[in-house]
Amino acid sequence: MTNVVVIGSQWGDEGKGKIVDWLSERADIVVRFQGGHNAGHTLVIDGTSYKLSLLPSGVVRPGKMAVIGNGVVVDPHALIAEIDKLEKQGVKITPENLRIADNATLILSLHRELDGIREDAASTSNSGVKIGTTRRGIGPAYEDKVGRRAIRVMDLADVETLPAKVERLLTHHNALRRGLGEAEISHDSIMQELTSVAERVLPFRDTIWLLLDKQRRRGARILFEGAQGSLLDIDHGTYPFVTSSNTVAGQAAAGSGMGPGALGYVLGITKAYTTRVGEGPFPTELDDEIGQFLGERGREFGTVTGRKRRCGWFDAALVRQSVATNGITGIALTKLDVLDGLDELKICVGYKLDGQDIDHLPASQGQQARVEPVYITLEGWKESTVGARSWADLPAQAIKYVRQVEALIGAPVALLSTSPERDDTILVTDPFED
Ligand code: GDP
Ligand code: IMO
Ligand code: MG
Numbered sequence: 001m002t003n004v005v006v007i008g009s010q011w012g013d014e015g016k017g018k019i020v021d022w023l024s025e026r027a028d029i030v031v032r033f034q035g036g037h038n039a040g041h042t043l044v045i046d047g048t049s050y051k052l053s054l055l056p057s058g059v060v061r062p063g064k065m066a067v068i069g070n071g072v073v074v075d076p077h078a079l080i081a082e083i084d085k086l087e088k089q090g091v092k093i094t095p096e097n098l099r100i101a102d103n104a105t106l107i108l109s110l111h112r113e114l115d116g117i118r119e120d121a122a123s124t125s126n127s128g129v130k131i132g133t134t135r136r137g138i139g140p141a142y143e144d145k146v147g148r149r150a151i152r153v154m155d156l157a158d159v160e161t162l163p164a165k166v167e168r169l170l171t172h173h174n175a176l177r178r179g180l181g182e183a184e185i186s187h188d189s190i191m192q193e194l195t196s197v198a199e200r201v202l203p204f205r206d207t208i209w210l211l212l213d214k215q216r217r218r219g220a221r222i223l224f225e226g227a228q229g230s231l232l233d234i235d236h237g238t239y240p241f242v243t244s245s246n247t248v249a250g251q252a253a254a255g256s257g258m259g260p261g262a263l264g265y266v267l268g269i270t271k272a273y274t275t276r277v278g279e280g281p282f283p284t285e286l287d288d289e290i291g292q293f294l295g296e297r298g299r300e301f302g303t304v305t306g307r308k309r310r311c312g313w314f315d316a317a318l319v320r321q322s323v324a325t326n327g328i329t330g331i332a333l334t335k336l337d338v339l340d341g342l343d344e345l346k347i348c349v350g351y352k353l354d355g356q357d358i359d360h361l362p363a364s365q366g367q368q369a370r371v372e373p374v375y376i377t378l379e380g381w382k383e384s385t386v387g388a389r390s391w392a393d394l395p396a397q398a399i400k401y402v403r404q405v406e407a408l409i410g411a412p413v414a415l416l417s418t419s420p421e422r423d424d425t426i427l428v429t430d431p432f433e434d
Helices: 016-024 076-088 109-124 138-146 153-157 162-180 187-204 208-217 289-297 316-326 365-370 396-409
Strands: 004-008 029-032 041-045 048-052 065-068 098-101 222-225 265-271 274-276 310-312 330-334 344-353 356-358 372-379 413-417 425-427
Touching: 004 016, 004 316, 016 041, 016 222, 016 265, 016 330, 016 413, 016 425, 029 208, 048 076, 065 208, 076 187, 098 187, 098 208, 109 138, 109 162, 153 162, 153 187, 162 187, 208 222, 265 316, 289 310, 316 344, 316 396, 330 396, 344 396, 372 396, 396 413
Parallel strands: 004 222, 004 265, 029 065, 029 222, 065 098, 265 330, 330 413
Antiparallel strands: 041 048, 274 310, 344 356, 344 372, 413 425
16 A cells, blocks of 8 residues: 554554654655654664654654644644754754644643643642643643634744734633633733744745645655554543544544545554553553563653653453554554563453453443453563564564464554564564555
């Protein structure tokens, strides 16, 4: 297939960045279509580590076009800082290799501040639900987008109408802030914030639906890079402990302006166990030495906030749901090496809810908190799989584990990842050639 959509099939941090970087060798264009700099993707290339939050992971490859689609919320300060940081690492970013949708929504400092105020208030009182957000202003910015009062990238160029747009935005935010007992924000300070970033941001602006349409027609290969994971999707995730965008594959179309018929192969990035950052239900969470082992061996600390990730067994019921909601064609199974050395491995195949067997996670928050996982147990392996680059390098028990995962989730493994390094990857099916 010509185009490939990469999404996370769990709660994020599945290793999407590494796989997108690996696949981008085969692609011409890499497109982000949702989320913002709440994403944290680590790429390791010849021992050098690159940490990306807002920019598509393809940006580190020379000659590839990186695109930020309209579905993304763009913090201009974070954008500039990330460009500058990557340039220090020798990655050149110019309008030649980065384009940003002119209809993408901006995250302003007031959004970031509001995100923090709400999280703090929820921690110290019963006035809200603490989500454990990344405090990057993602939720508040999407609220303004849906409320039709957001400032968008193109508005930075329209000095005539910008003051009225800021006025409308502040009418809403200052009312909100008065209610929260916070100081009001002046029109001047927002105008100043916007004018200070305009010069750096505007050269990248483009009409992305048009660019993608032209490129698609001339046969370019387009790789869509999802952020977060399907269980963090605003509709399909563990609401309200979710992010504020649709993270499922269908959003690749709406968040970029390319029609869904052209999307092609959907690759679900799937960690060989499960992790979650922030609050919310996690049926297979391990609060014991095995959970600690996975966290240490897998270096499960957030790229964005440095928070410790919660760890647990692989949950096949959750990933089976992701296979359905994303239309996953195949998965990239990552971090298999982290399981090396465990005596036995458990896989959750369904749940018990109030004494009844169920095969999927119910949507209700109360029921999600009550489900108990039903496990099967597999024998582990003692050999190292770190850096394995072919099936022949894997012990028989590891292959059995992979086959069991495939059978339970109902999707085949297309790629297998055995270390953070770009090339420590086993290719089974090339998503671009399928
Ligand atoms: P993303 O948010 O989905 O891109 O994932 P992150 O980059 O936040 O987290 C995945 C982490 O695991 C990163 O530190 C990667 O370098 C690392 N990683 C990716 N694939 C593998 C793998 O197969 N084995 C090991 N040990 N680490 C991996
Ligand atoms: P990548 O792309 C893991 C989580 C936060 C919080 C919830 C809402 O690296 O996989 P938000 O700031 O989005 O409003 O926070 O979503 N979250 C992530 N968890 N990986 C991510 O991105 C995440 N982005 C947001 O921890 O629970
Ligand atoms: Mg991450």
